[in-house]
Amino acid sequence: xxxxxxxxxxxxxxxxxxxxxxxxxxxRLLAEAAQELGIDDRMIMVEDVACGEFAxxxxxxxxxxxxxxxxxxxxxxxxxxRPDAIVVAHPGDGSAYSIGVESTLHCALRNENILALxxxxxxxxxxxxxxxxxxxxxxxxxxxxxGRSIKKDGSPIDVTKILGQLDIAYxxxxxxxxxxxxxxxxxxxxxxxxxxMNGEGFCLVEVLSPCxxxxxxxxxxxxxxxxxxxxxxxPTGEFIDKGGAI
Amino acid sequence: MTKVLMKGNEAFAEACLRAGCRFFSGYPITPQxxxxxxxxxxxxxxxxxxxxxxxxxxxxxMVFGAACGGARALTTSSGPGFSLKQEGISYLxxxxxxxVIADVMRIGSGLGDIFQGQGDYWQLTRGxxxxxYHTIVLAPASVQENADLAYISFDLAEKYRHPVLVASDAxxxxxxxPVELPEMKEHDINQYDWVIxxxxxxxxxxxxxxxxxxxxxEEYVSYLRNKYAQIEANxxxxxxxxxEDAEIVLVAYGISxxxxxxxxxxxxxxxxxxxxxxxxTLWPFPKKAFEALGSQVKAFLDVEMSILGQMTDDxxxxxxxxxxxxxxxxxSNVPEEKKILSKVREMLEKY
Amino acid sequence: MSKISVDYKRCKGxxxxxxxxxxxxxxxxxELGAKGYEIVHLDxxxxxxxxSCYRMCPDYCIEITD
Numbered sequence: 158x159x160x161x162x163x164x165x166x167x168x169x170x171x172x173x174x175x176x177x178x179x180x181x182x183x184x185r186l187l188a189e190a191a192q193e194l195g196i197d198d199r200m201i202m203v204e205d206v207a208c209g210e211f212a213x214x215x216x217x218x219x220x221x222x223x224x225x226x227x228x229x230x231x232x233x234x235x236x237x238x239r240p241d242a243i244v245v246a247h248p249g250d251g252s253a254y255s256i257g258v259e260s261t262l263h264c265a266l267r268n269e270n271i272l273a274l275x276x277x278x279x280x281x282x283x284x285x286x287x288x289x290x291x292x293x294x295x296x297x298x299x300x301x302x303x304g305r306s307i308k309k310d311g312s313p314i315d316v317t318k319i320l321g322q323l324d325i326a327y328x329x330x331x332x333x334x335x336x337x338x339x340x341x342x343x344x345x346x347x348x349x350x351x352x353x354m355n356g357e358g359f360c361l362v363e364v365l366s367p368c369x370x371x372x373x374x375x376x377x378x379x380x381x382x383x384x385x386x387x388x389x390x391x392p393t394g395e396f397i398d399k400g401g402a403i
Numbered sequence: 404m405t406k407v408l409m410k411g412n413e414a415f416a417e418a419c420l421r422a423g424c425r426f427f428s429g430y431p432i433t434p435q436x437x438x439x440x441x442x443x444x445x446x447x448x449x450x451x452x453x454x455x456x457x458x459x460x461x462x463x464x465m466v467f468g469a470a471c472g473g474a475r476a477l478t479t480s481s482g483p484g485f486s487l488k489q490e491g492i493s494y495l496x497x498x499x500x501x502x503v504i505a506d507v508m509r510i511g512s513g514l515g516d517i518f519q520g521q522g523d524y525w526q527l528t529r530g531x532x533x534x535x536y537h538t539i540v541l542a543p544a545s546v547q548e549n550a551d552l553a554y555i556s557f558d559l560a561e562k563y564r565h566p567v568l569v570a571s572d573a574x575x576x577x578x579x580x581p582v583e584l585p586e587m588k589e590h591d592i593n594q595y596d597w598v599i600x601x602x603x604x605x606x607x608x609x610x611x612x613x614x615x616x617x618x619x620x621e622e623y624v625s626y627l628r629n630k631y632a633q634i635e636a637n638x639x640x641x642x643x644x645x646x647e648d649a650e651i652v653l654v655a656y657g658i659s660x661x662x663x664x665x666x667x668x669x670x671x672x673x674x675x676x677x678x679x680x681x682x683x684t685l686w687p688f689p690k691k692a693f694e695a696l697g698s699q700v701k702a703f704l705d706v707e708m709s710i711l712g713q714m715t716d717d718x719x720x721x722x723x724x725x726x727x728x729x730x731x732x733x734x735s736n737v738p739e740e741k742k743i744l745s746k747v748r749e750m751l752e753k754y
Numbered sequence: 755m756s757k758i759s760v761d762y763k764r765c766k767g768x769x770x771x772x773x774x775x776x777x778x779x780x781x782x783x784x785e786l787g788a789k790g791y792e793i794v795h796l797d798x799x800x801x802x803x804x805x806s807c808y809r810m811c812p813d814y815c816i817e818i819t820d
């Protein structure tokens with residue numbers, strides 16, 4: 158077994174996330190996939206305003222820091238003028254499914270040839286763990302202290318039900334709750350990048366990711382929460398795979 | 404050079420393309436929509452990208468991405484839609500990214516209405532979005548000038564790595580006049596060392612973000628003050644009409660300035676020494692035009708299509724509060740020469 | 755024979771690696787690292803080089819080479 162930190166990771170800096178946060182794993186998976194595909198130099202990241210933006214310190218790739226909720230549409234903008242670049246928008250679930258949901262939907266409808274790599278930790282992490290569009294029913298957050306109520310707060314959003322019938326290149330959901338699922342998620346990310354290289358169109362990979370700090374859990378308990386709760390509401394797997402040449 | 408008959412909005416769009424603009428993303432709103440419609444077929448002809456976006460927010464944030472990629476990128480809107488652009492304009496400013504945004508002004512706050520107006524003056528000149536910033540604001544007064552200012556707007560934006568706003572209005576945008584179009588130019592998207600692109604050999608990592616993260620808060624303060632001071636020193640543009648001996652000086656821009664100019668001619672026939680300063684840049688406001696005036700000037704009359712006389716503040720500041728400043732404002736109509744002249748006569752008696 | 759290395763300076767003591775190690779080669783050390791977190795302890799003898807710890811580490815502390 159050869160497990161080497163991929164070249165895209167900037168090892169001169171400490172990863173900036175909280176202990177046990179999934180962001181660091183996701184960023185590494187992206188860098189592994191890019192290295193395997195030989196596209197490190199072509200990568201352009203479009204970051205969101207929130208915990209994910211620390212990727213700009215963790216990664217060596219050229220990066221645009223977008224506005225909150227806009228990385229997907231900003232990514233589509235640069236991809237249109239830089240078709241040789243491999244462009245990855247890196248929003249959280251609050252960005253992609255709440256404030257930016259119109260652009261998530263319409264970039265999918267236009268089949269923009271980008272990867273939306275959505276980190277789903279079911280909270281607004283950077284602001285301190287408020288209820289997000291993917292917070293689970295009964296989940297206690299700092300803005301749903303008695304638990305998320307469907308009556309009061311509305312239902313959680315499952316992106317596979319929103320985009321599941323659209324003519325896009327790829328839609329998948331991975332999880333970080335075990336080494337096996339981390340490997341599986343890495344394959345999804347790599348497949349999506351390959352599809353962008355093929356020019357197949359819009360790819361969205363959502364990753365169920367632990368937020369121990371805002372879930373008030375140890376990192377290890379947070380993995381259990383993903384396994385027993387989060388991935389029950391949000392099943393993992395490949396939902397759309399246009400089947401272009403990989 | 405031959406002239407063609409064109410609508411203001413279409414002349415603007417064509418001149419942007421001829422300046423090398425190869426990216427447009429926007430959303431329909433009256434009275435701006437002809438720009439979007441024109442771009443929808445013409446952009447393809449010149450090999451650029453046209454996207455009718457899901458909203459104005461998407462339009463400006465897509466422009467942000469395209470402009471980071473080095474393209475000459477444009478979005479346009481009006482009134483309510485222009486308010487939605489403010490988020491992205493603030494980001495362009497904070498990140499030092501050049502782009503061009505047109506506001507084809509209509510009247511009113513909220514929905515208002517679709518008629519010509521100049522009520523976005525404060526929003527255009529004071530920043531409009533959050534944080535410390537100004538944008539360069541160009542105010543065309545004819546179809547020809549709409550094309551001419553569009554043509555230079557991208558150069559200005561890139562010179563200062565800063566967004567440029569072109570503020571026309573429903574009248575300028577909708578009217579048809581003869582126009583001489585500029586030459587077609589191609590823009591090299593790799594021209595600048597800050598553009599985000601696939602990394603070339605031995606190239607360092609490039610990040611576009613809040614500029615102050617690069618240089619630290621302290622240096623950012625002086626950097627930003629210096630940037631705006633440079634723009635103020637270099638980019639004030641105006642037209643002065645008969646100001647050399649004027650006792651009353653009108654101050655008007657855009658469509659209002661055309662009426663004001665006609666009033667000057669009428670006044671002169673009556674022996675009234677009336678002049679006009681027409682700001683072509685609303686920011687930086689042409690203070691130099693006021694500094695050049697002689698001591699014979701008794702007062703200023705601001706003529707504009709806003710209820711509250713939004714430009715009055717700038718006239719007071721530009722003349723150092725040295726003379727009285729009054730205003731004549733219209734809402735849904737363009738100002739009238741007769742009303743300007745009766746106001747001028749009143750002022751001559753008063754001052 | 756695989757060789758595991760741990761960069762203790764980067765460790766934030768999340769112990770995701772500990773939770774997935776099938777051989778208990780990684781355990782909490784009860785020692786604080788430079789950042790003030792309790793860091794992980796490695797018993798290299800027990801490591802079979804499965805790579806699970808590498809995959810779960812969010813802080814790029816662990817590498818395994820053949």
